[in-house]
Amino acid sequence: MILLHRLVRLLVVLLVVTFLSYALLGLLPGDPTTQILGLSATEEARAQLRQELGLDQPLLVRYADWLGGLVTGDFGTSYINQVPVAQELAERLPVTLELLVAAQIVALGLAVPVGVAAARRAGGTLDQVLTAMSFALLSTPVFVLGVLLILVFAVTWQVLPATGWTPISVDLGWNITSVLLPAITLGAGQLAVYARLLRTDLIATLQEDYITLARARGLSPRRILWRHALRPSTISLITAVGLNLGALIGGTVIIETLFGLPGIGRLIVDSIFSRDYLTVQGGVVLISVGYVLVNFVVDLVYAAVDPRIRHA
């Protein structure tokens, strides 16, 4: 029942999201026909092209048409290079996905030990140092961090490549080296967010009666932290992982441009510059839908973490 309710809600949100991204981009100034035919084209030629592309139809009709295509996986064909948008997105999706997953691994893999260490002695030296560090990390724009990392690891030490991409299918080792710097850059800001959240929640959990009672049973602080306190403290963290995906995807646009990775973010930036509306729309919709779906899944993950929700 709850699942059905959520599914309906999901569909409504998806409908609104796709419409808004279609409508807003469609209403912006700029004319695709200029891009295709050039500035010198005659008005008749433009009108004819508009008709061919269906641009003379009302917005709602065009949206319905486009949405019908979306459902069957047809994102339209780029006006600029005549390649199906779906094909282009599919080619680039794995790069962005790998980058996102790697960044989350970096962020979560470090945030959990850092958050636990800080909460263990709240207000202690380690806590203050870690809090200050995560604060600094939080205040570093992703492109500044990326530039600095390139400067240190690629230019000065020359241990990692500054740009370029090797797919997993070609060489796993090179793939990892090429994703390492981008993933660290993208994950660093999330690391700071996650560590702070986990620290705050852990400190709250550690005030609970069941933690005092665990101490009263003579269990070690290490065991109490990892086995008793960590799991009940992860709800906010899981929420943040879902919600921050938006910020993370925004970050991929910068990261993919900075490190020269052939992903969705780079495709959108390039398409923006070449006024390739359909590709931009396709990219934005893909990202928005992905974001909504991930948060839908996050809701389901709560149940796995907290049995109280599972049995509700």
Added chain:
Amino acid sequence: MRRRLGPGFWIAACWILLVLAGALLADLLPIARYDETLAGPPRSGPSADHPFGTDGLGRDVFSRVVHGSRVSLGVGIGAVLLGLAIGGPLGILAGYRRRATDAIIMAFNDVALAFPSLVFALAVVAFAGASLRNVLIVLGVLGVPAWTRLIRGATLSFADREFVLAARVLGVRDSRILWREIMPNVAVPAASYAFIGMAVVVVAEGSLAFLGLSVQAPTPTWGGLINEGRTLMDDAPHVVLAPSLVMFLTVLSFNLVGDRLRALTDVRHSGLEPVRQAPPAAPAAPVHAVGDSLLQVEDLRTHFVTERGLVKAVDGVSFTLERGRTLAIVGESGSGKSMLIRSILGLLPGSGVDRSGNVYLDGDDLTRRTPEEMRHILGPRLGTVFQDPMTALNPVRTIGAQLAEPLRVHLGMNRKQAREEAARLLAQVGIPDPGRMLGRYPHQLSGGMRQRVTIAMALSCGPDVLFADEPTTALDVTIQDQVLRLLHRLREERHMAVVLVSHDLAVVREWADEVIVMYAGKVVERGPTAEIFGRTRMPYTEALLQAAPRLTDPAHHRLRVIPGRPPDLVDLPSGCAFQPRCAHARDRCVTEAPELLEDGHLYACWYPTGSPISEGAESRGR
């Protein structure tokens, strides 16, 4: 409570002012023009003439950074004000009106949050034209959902407070309530978020500029400068480092100022372990000889250093307890009962706690044990049950996992043995079908069942003393009796001692052998149960007894209460702590604190009830 903003706040604020001044006065400063090529030799490092060096065209990097701050700060301030101007009213409306208004606004908000905002900003700016105005509008509008959410949350939390409800009941107009009651309270979180939002916008503008989609050349922007500098990283890294550093410091300062403002309204501090282990108190000469009692507590004190002053939560408590006996600790809420238990067990919260005195378990002083050594005593020798079974069990672990854990840790059982023992323990505390119960989660159990589980847990390693802190307060009456019977039976079977904290005197009278009455952290009366109930000496104990409703009371009988309020532990009354509320108090009670006197049993009172002095005398001012 006053809290300080700290030096970091002021340093950050000064940096923001400095950057702001630079942005405003950029044209008046004695520096090279930002677009003047060959102001110095190209790609030269920092020097007196060019503090940040020069770029590939010989332009002064310092001048370019200063001019770049105009775009960053201009967009930052403008977009935040725009976001606030739209999101603020929406948030207040949603938070104050609730219902449909709230639902509609928040539904829009959720959808808006689903957009990848940076990607969206990119597209809009690219298609609408990369001008200062467009960037500002786009970033401002993208900030609206966050502002709405924040202001709504702040409004919601205040719309329920007593002073707002009171104003509503009095028929004050909504607009007046909003302006007079809610706005001032929403102002602090809003000011805090304004700075954090500024940081967000500066980064977002930087990102657009970095991609070449903010204000166009020749106007310098920080993001643009960093992008240009990238190509010179090999031989002139200062070109990229200078704007990076300035940008980092500015964003950091905005975040810091916002964070400190937020911390003004946020109070929470603690941890699992004390920040610094308090040095063991100097071995006070044992006033009392250490007897061979099972548990002997000598002059135990627990003081908390708080911002308001020293709180003497436990102040010189002594008692002894033998096997097979039950000691009850009674007193009002806040009299230090629970803190006494925690102090004996060494389970005091984090920092700022000072414990002195001695706790002997079979002659072994527990206050001298390290935390590691205490871990072998807690569980196997001292068991604990808390008041509220709803919060005493970890909600995300099964009963079996929680029950088996101390068995494996302390008794070295393997998984299978521990499971079998756990089932046996559950059966012992009267839980039907223990095997199935092991796989359940706490929320699937009733309160009484949960309390049985926590008792089983406390008993699992066969303790010598069981501490039960109000074990039945949260349960309903029929269950209460079952649980107390269970505790009594287990005490007999296992030949344990029980320390029972309770404010229910009927329970104490029925189950305890000895009673300690606590008031303001001190023992005010102590003795065998029959003595305390039969020959009450301390007026406070008498008041407690009278305040307890009895079944024999006639119907519609007026409930007796203890006059006055429990004392403020930071600012105790002079002399006897109970004297302001005591009907028998006289001058001596105000000037001199009574010691515990022995007369049949121990009591701390100058004019005990039941004595001729008290009965005959005129009480002070009444």
